[in-house]
Amino acid sequence: MWDNGFFLKKEINWSLLTQGCPITLDYQMAFMQGIHGQLHRGDSQEITIIFEGMDHRVTLKNQAFSEVDYPTHKDILQLRYGSNSSFARALQQVFRENFSYLKALRAQRAAGNRRLIQLPDDQKAYLVLYGTSQPGVFWVEAIxxxxxxxxxxxxxxxxxxxxxxxxxxxxxxxxxxxxxxxxxxxxxxxxxxxxxxxxxxxxxxxxxxxxxxxxxxxxxxxxxxxxxxxxxxxxxxxxxxxxxxxxxxxxxxxxxxxxxxxxxxxxxxxxxxxxxxxxxxxxxxxxxxxxxxx
Incomplete structure (x- = not known):
């Protein structure tokens, strides 16, 4: 199924466990190759992520923005999914130790505080994403x-x-x-x-x-x-x-x-x-x- 093509390793945070993550510039081309196509700004495509033996549908989005106001800005590619999606629920189950920690800290913080909560070193965890031989299908592993x-x-x-x-x-x-x-x-x-x-x-x-x-x-x-x-x-x-x-x-x-x-x-x-x-x-x-x- 998978071809050992490595794409990226993301540190677990609240956003990753509930709604998605950005794809760094270094790996945007790899994702385009992984879907065997091209996403123009404002376009999106459903892709399949295989995680814990199950297929999950998520969205790969090339975010739209004003090219007049930001003529030199690079593409903003994101993986997106809802907090109630099967993928988010699976992530929260596998990383339940991290999810509970982040949820408790978020409940304690002051309203309007958007500062990113970092996991302590002894609770660091990662999601690793690989390409497969099938267009639009990716394999994900938890660390x-x-x-x-x-x-x-x-x-x-x-x-x-x-x-x-x-x-x-x-x-x-x-x-x-x-x-x-x-x-x-x-x-x-x-x-x-x-x-x-x-x-x-x-x-x-x-x-x-x-x-x-x-x-x-x-x-x-x-x-x-x-x-x-x-x-x-x-x-x-x-x-x-x-x-x-x-x-x-x-x-x-x-x-x-x-x-x-x-x-x-x-x-x-x-x-x-x-x-x-x-x-x-x-x-x-x-x-x-x-x-x-x-």
Whole structure:
């Protein structure tokens, strides 16, 4: 059903649980490809979201606005659904811990206070959306606080390189390698493989440090995804924390443990060597945008 195409990861908030969410500019084109069409400003289209084994109908809307008043404004693409819709009810059930917390805080706040309520770190949760081989059909997976606790327990005593090798195996086409019993770990491993695979395609399987495509001369695709801040400590699986490296640089980075200066996009090694990136699209974008696109 699904083709492992990764679209976006959204942090759970009140709006997401009750009415919808915006689609960032980085993923608007991906959504258009997912519906095999084009939505003009003011147009909308019903799409299907598969969640918890059920099909839910939601609306994909390209918001209308005055192009005279805002001639340079980009499209405003949104996912929309009512608070009583089957999808909203399913979200509220799966994320009931978060929903109860947000509902209680909203009841306590002063009238007219529209400030966004942030979930505390130990209650953070996410919704991950993937494309499928069927036009207008998307697959959604929940990452709950319990899932994250499982991942934290699983990775607490793991070596980072071993963890990345395990997750690297999930980039294989069958996607069946290394599936474990813990649900949260399986979700994170699948998510990591999907993000990593998208980044490999983005960089044409070339190393972001040296620019080499190690398997090109042999007709094979060889590249590896590396967590900049080690996942076993950060639990950060976003694209902004992943980099595509050739096997040589991947081993060197793990062995030497250099420091990555994000603002300069530069590796600084313990012996004083400084090595910049030859290729970079997604890290510079995340460094200057309003937030993490993943």
């Amino acid at each position: 709950t606080p319990q899932d994250q606790r499982e991942v934290s327990e699983y990775s607490a005593h793991l070596d980072e390189h071993r963890l990345e090798e395990e997750w690297q195996a999930l980039s294989k086409e069958d996607g069946s390698t290394g599936i474990v019993e813990k649900v949260g770990v399986r979700k994170y491993r699948h998510l990591n493989a999907a993000i990593g695979q998208d980044l490999k395609v983005l960089y044409g399987y070339r190393c972001q440090i040296c620019g080499a495509h190690c398997g090109e001369a042999y007709g094979v695709k060889v590249a590896e995804a590396h967590h900049i801040d080690y996942f076993v400590k950060s639990l950060n699986n976003n694209a902004s924390n992943q980099m595509i490296l050739c096997p040589n640089h991947h081993r060197i980075v793990h062995a030497a443990k250099p420091t990555f200066l994000r603002n300069e996009r530069l590796w600084v090694y313990p012996n004083g060597l400084r090595e910049g990136l030859t290729l970079d699209v997604h890290l510079v974008k995340n460094n200057t945008s309003r937030g993490d696109i993943y």
